[in-house]
Amino acid sequence: MSNPDPTRRNESSRRAVLTATLDLLQEVPYTRLSIEGIATRAGVGKQTIYRWWPSKAAVLFDAFLILSEADAGEPPELPDTGDLRADLMLVLRATAAELDSPQLAEPMRALATEVAHDAGLARSYHERLDAPLREAKRRRLRSAQATGELAADLDLDVAVDIIWGPVLNRWLQRGGPLDEAYLEALLDTALKGMQPRRHEL
Amino acid sequence: MSNPDPTRRNESSRRAVLTATLDLLQEVPYTRLSIEGIATRAGVGKQTIYRWWPSKAAVLFDAFLILSEADAGEPPELPDTGDLRADLMLVLRATAAELDSPQLAEPMRALATEVAHDAGLARSYHERLDAPLREAKRRRLRSAQATGELAADLDLDVAVDIIWGPVLNRWLQRGGPLDEAYLEALLDTALKGMQPRRHEL
Amino acid sequence: MSNPDPTRRNESSRRAVLTATLDLLQEVPYTRLSIEGIATRAGVGKQTIYRWWPSKAAVLFDAFLILSEADAGEPPELPDTGDLRADLMLVLRATAAELDSPQLAEPMRALATEVAHDAGLARSYHERLDAPLREAKRRRLRSAQATGELAADLDLDVAVDIIWGPVLNRWLQRGGPLDEAYLEALLDTALKGMQPRRHEL
């Protein structure tokens, strides 16, 4: 039961594998992405990949971590101008743009579908990638509660799901375009359900 | 380049392929499901599969059609007791149970992830499988509009997304359990956003 | 326990594999010869080789059969001029030349060493390749018995071993050159031991 010793790991090989993975996903769909192809592109032995990652999905996940770490250091933050609806529209528009971008669309679909099939990966995903974002979203909603824009007794996790769930589901299932009109209509109805009751005002 | 003549198609081979597909998905995850395996289990030549289906995902899709056709004839219908929230809870509980069931979980995840990667399959999915269900959902909401439970100007497609999007997203991304508490909290907030304005009452 | 059906075997693939094997042995030593290399050179899938041959050695053996079948039809025959010693010198010289030839040396060493390690292959070797030659040798010695050149009670198998064993052993173990002088000295002593006793003359 002896796993490899992480202190002896070759950092440059690790980076080469992860960037090769992201590079290749610009050229081929995730289904056609092979460990063999990654190893060749990275100039690395296949065994080096198998030694450090349990699956192709795990490599993909680590590649995403690199992308996230680019803007790491400070935790992610949603804009807070005092106008919740405007701030959220900004964020949703940006998200829609990312989900549509040629650079990110394929890797993101790949990650999302792998998470759906692999419970272990799902745990990592929620702990390392999703948690900071979700926390930032909750923070922004909490701030809106403080200003009275949102009900004080609102379940913030449910609120996040109600705003982002429809967007992600529509995107992943190709249920329709994430255009301005859709996002507006979605926010209108979603936020209305989160407003404080009249007598609270 | 003449396509095969559908009138000559062997119906029993077709059924054998589709039931073999569903059977195998009780034993192995979708990733491990192979055309070769299906052919063997179905007692069918590989060529017969390649002749009639363009991909493994297409076979899966047709297998789902069989499941749906079981209760076909009449279109699907949501319960309508006059109490929208109670009716929806019933439906969501049933959905949650299906998504958790050992028989359906794996095929459903498989279909969902294939739809995410294959635009053509996505179109078929929305036209043949999703459309009738979504229409039934819209119908129930429209009925609620008629009784004044829901706002008259509500965009029903957005409404459906707000109710079911969070559920499907939470399920597919393994974001947490679809338990009673979650469904209640979700429906509370979602439906509140859909109520008619005070002066409309 | 279902072996592949030989009647469906693709003869041109078979030939391609065997000739590729012989070709490659002109370029690389047997140790460096890989199934993968043979398949590539032959323009054949690896599986096709694994389907029909149990080992690399078996491929080599079949390649040898092709070489032998070149002069097949009639069984091999040693020269019979009436002068046994002269006839044998001719044959041994030819054998020595073959064992030294760049075309045959490597494949022959390879076959000889594989036979040493693989009892099953050894059986095939003796039945299919060695037996006809050994029979021809025995025939020539029997003819010499008839003319009184060799003792009537000579064990012909032992006789063949005494003549060819030293040659093959010296060659395979690189014990020294198979030159004229050696062959002469060998034949002198070996044949002397096979002569009829004086009173038999």
Place this chain on the structure above:
Amino acid sequence: MSNPDPTRRNESSRRAVLTATLDLLQEVPYTRLSIEGIATRAGVGKQTIYRWWPSKAAVLFDAFLILSEADAGEPPELPDTGDLRADLMLVLRATAAELDSPQLAEPMRALATEVAHDAGLARSYHERLDAPLREAKRRRLRSAQATGELAADLDLDVAVDIIWGPVLNRWLQRGGPLDEAYLEALLDTALKGMQPRRHEL
């Protein structure tokens, strides 16, 4: 390009490698014997093997030297009772037993086949392992010449080949059993060819 300094060599590692090699050959065929396996079994780093031996065959060869050194000090000697044929039968029987023994058969086949493929190893083999034995054989035959059992003008190297060549060849090529009858028949014919001519008596 400085070779390692032999004076710094760790003798216990060397022994460990060689005994591990012989041990492993009791468990796996030579083909399956790997440098990595030897290193692990010997509790030695792979580099230590690559530092001191040029090839797996060289390790095997050194392992054989250890076996020979067991009875070293005095040079090997064939029995000399005055009855050449009886003495040789004794030796051949012993040899046949060794070639059949489970401990020695696999290493010996391995060495013989490696010698066939590696000219450098062949030189070492003949100089260090074969030469003393062959000299002992020649010594015994020379003694027989002195007593008049063998012809005075007999080429002793050819004589050794004629006696042992058939045996080794039959063994290595699995041409048949080295049983009593075979050895008797072989010696009969071989020695008859080496007797002095009548008028020499």
Place this chain on the structure above:
DNA sequence: CCATAATCGAGACGGTACGTCGGGTCTTGTA
């Protein structure tokens, strides 16, 4: 009522990739 053409099962074929083994080199820390 048969002929003929397509589908069917079976499975060989050229390929691609899998995940593993081992070769030989290099690096790291210890003696």
Place this chain on the structure above:
DNA sequence: TACAAGACCCGACGTACCGTCTCGATTATGG
């Protein structure tokens, strides 16, 4: 400096499936 340990790049292993391609042997009309 040699050593144990073991990561590294690489080539090959033997296997699993891919999608295509013959093969007879059933069908299943339509002349």
